[in-house]
Amino acid sequence: MKLHKEGYTIMAVTAIILILINFGINYLLPEGYWIPRVVLVASIFVFLLVVQFFRVPKRVVHRSDRQIVAPCDGKVVVIEEVVENEYFKGPRRQISIFMSPLNVHINWNPVSGVIQYFKYHAGLYLVAWHPKSSTDNERTTVVIRTVEGIDVLFRQIAGAAARRIRWYIKEGDTVEQSTEMGFIKFGSRVDIFLPLDAEIKVNLQDKTVGSVTVLAELK
Missing domain, CATH: 1.20.5 (Single alpha-helices involved in coiled-coils or other helix-helix interfaces)
Structure with a gap:
């Protein structure tokens, strides 16, 4: 292993x-x-x-410019329309994945493209399922612009026990879908924000396999 x-x-x-x-x-x-x-x-x-x-699983992945893959292992706990105020400043479809301490905690790029925006936010350590954890907890915000010119945002969010967020990307980097972008230690959450017309492919409580499970398809 x-x-x-x-x-x-x-x-x-x-x-x-x-x-x-x-x-x-x-x-x-x-x-x-x-x-x-x-x-x-x-x-x-x-x-x-x-x-x-800290195990590193072997994954068989396929890449698609239209598909959004799960950035982490875990369980889908939120699918809803929200107003994203940091980057888009407008409505987006949010999918949140909760990572338990038993999940693999590697994070993967959900799409291929160029990193348009990256920011680290110091913050609180509310439990990962708390409604305000997405905006108040320690977190990173990453925006990848796809080859079709669509911006996809996702956040690594620290939980009550996860106080070590790691990332291996920076603004301007070109990244490939399903490649490793970071790590969160000991329980956490990842949020991803998609265009409203994206076709969601998962349901609440579905388990995700990072870098493999298709969350949505872009129009």
Whole structure:
């Protein structure tokens, strides 16, 4: 299993802490006591949980100039018409995907094109499903202009536990659909804003596979 570079430090620190805890318990408690065995099993479970969070899945992708693919793994929690005030300053169709701690947390470019706009916003750490998390939480805003000249906006949004947003793009970059653009650590949400005439291909509560699931088709 391939592991993501964003997890190297966290996995190393976690392993060191767990090893020290187990050594300490074994040193302090008499031989044959049951607590060290329980702590060892719990430590292995915790470490494997951290490791699985940073797994890098193998995905078979196809690229289409008309299709919008999911920028992350997760579950569709919002499909609605909203007014997007940061970039478009007008109505758009919003699709929000909630990422649980058990999901892969890599983020992918939903379309191919050129990065027209990028901005990082410091903010709060409300739970990811909170209605104001899209505008009040720590987040990034990315706008990609497709080859057809259509702007697609998406946001990486930190949650209550996710306080480490990473991105690997900047304004002016040319990106390809389904390629990696960033990472959010430990539970979060991604919002994507599409033209009103985009044909939505998912429903509420649908599970998405990042870089693969088709969210919508552009006219």
